[in-house]
Amino acid sequence: MNPSAEDIVRAAxxxxxxxxxxxxxxxxxxxxxxRSTLFRRVGNREDLLGDALYYLSERTLTAAARTWxxxxxxxxxxxxxxxxxxxxxxxxxxxxxxxAGFRRFLDDEPVLAIRLLTxxxxxxxxxxxxxxxxxLRRDVDAGGFxxxxxxxxxxxxxxxxxxxxxxxxVLASRTPDLDAAxxxxxxxxxxxxxSKTL
Numbered sequence: 001m002n003p004s005a006e007d008i009v010r011a012a013x014x015x016x017x018x019x020x021x022x023x024x025x026x027x028x029x030x031x032x033x034x035r036s037t038l039f040r041r042v043g044n045r046e047d048l049l050g051d052a053l054y055y056l057s058e059r060t061l062t063a064a065a066r067t068w069x070x071x072x073x074x075x076x077x078x079x080x081x082x083x084x085x086x087x088x089x090x091x092x093x094x095x096x097x098x099x100a101g102f103r104r105f106l107d108d109e110p111v112l113a114i115r116l117l118t119x120x121x122x123x124x125x126x127x128x129x130x131x132x133x134x135x136l137r138r139d140v141d142a143g144g145f146x147x148x149x150x151x152x153x154x155x156x157x158x159x160x161x162x163x164x165x166x167x168x169x170v171l172a173s174r175t176p177d178l179d180a181a182x183x184x185x186x187x188x189x190x191x192x193x194x195s196k197t198l
Contacts, residue, residue, distance in 0.1 A: 013059075053116055061088070089185060118163055
């Protein structure tokens, strides 16, 4: 077996998803390559973990978008009036929060996990923000809403606020409240608090 960099990242994502610590020696051995080959192809452990975490994030966001398409079709708002991008983001956060493997990584290596997930120059956050820009741009182009600020700034705020709630147990010893996150993000995106919360 001669795995490519993409194969290696996907394999690391599977280890994280299963709740297995990605030890580079054991991981390289499992792939049938040397540690030096592993490092040449994907960088050090933090580089590998960052790429694997983004892979999991991208896969989760894509699956959430597919769920919307399967259930709602190509509409911008569902029958309840929820904006497509907000519903997809809500599903995305919910799936990540429920992932036992992801939670185990956060619990076992909290300092490393938060650094990898929230580093503005890292391998995860900038790409997650870019993916959110594309997600929201689709709704803007379809006439779903008009943002008060540029999409780059809006999506930066969305991702940072989402992180604050999704990782609140690690960041602030608070139980994650995904419903509050959804309400606040809805207000941020649409410029109003939904009437059901008043």
